[in-house]
Ligand code: HPA
């Protein structure tokens with residue numbers, strides 16, 4: 418199973434680039450930028466990665482990204498992720514970035530965008546790994562801040578495929594961002610939103626009805642609401658599920674209690690993703706393997722997860738078919 422998952426062609430659709438910041442690279446970039454970290458060593462930093470909940474993680478996530486200041490910092494971060502994803506046979510990736518996490522600290526939007534973009538293009542050229550970039554609004558900031566961020570993004574529409582919504586969920590429902598998402602849709606951005614990670618099933622419904630998202634990021638809590646599950650199945654709304662994230666942020670108590678197989682059995686279009694792999698103890702193949710082992714997933718189920726990852730991607734029908742043909746060839750050797 419380990420080698421079957423390792424060689425399986427797949428897409429990754431829920432990945433925060435700032436969440437791929439490995440401690441070793443963080444220390445190296447901090448040194449080159451003359452920025453101190455509140456930990457004396459890589460080991461001390463790693464030891465702090467024991468989270469009570471989403472907010473507890475976000476505090477370290479925002480602290481970590483503070484050392485990213487120059488374009489090469491963002492390029493190095495992104496390139497490190499792409500090499501790692503390529504090793505996991507990720508053929509296509511749709512990555513989130515959090516511009517407000519940078520502009521708030523005085524780092525220009527374009528510094529982050531240019532650095533990330535440069536690495537993404539290099540990934541396509543040198544690794545054959547295609548990608549899309551999704552800009553997330555921080556939902557714990559006011560909608561007016563998201564509006565200003567969208568204004569800036571409009572000048573870079575050629576490089577930003579979609580808009581997402583992340584950060585502290587509870588108390589910041591999708592309805593708070595209804596107007597800015599309407600404007601983003603009018604401008605032609607594809608939309609996704611984190612919903613139902615810590616927040617209730619109602620937030621998932623709001624993301625569909627008010628933000629008109631094409632995918633739900635996480636969506637675990639949708640299972641609390643049977644009618645909502647039926648709708649997600651009927652409308653084939655993909656859920657980008659992140660198993661190891663769910664365990665580390667205590668959204669799910671233990672691997673055997675993870676709802677991934679239940680979601681598959683209900684006919685939901687679920688995908689497996691790594692979210693913030695540097696913080697949660699594993700990249701995408703580690704997520705597949707943890708679920709395979711805990712839930713005794715079959716090879717057919719693993720292939721379904723990979724098939725869903727391409728179907729749910731922001732690719733053209735032709736691009737999806739080309740990826741699926743490669744997957745079918747691989748699965749045909751079962
Ligand atoms: N949830 C919400 N916001 C985030 C996450 C997450 O898992 N990772 C980075 N920002």
Ligand code: ZN
Nearest residue numbers: 433583611692
């Ligand atoms: Zn996420």
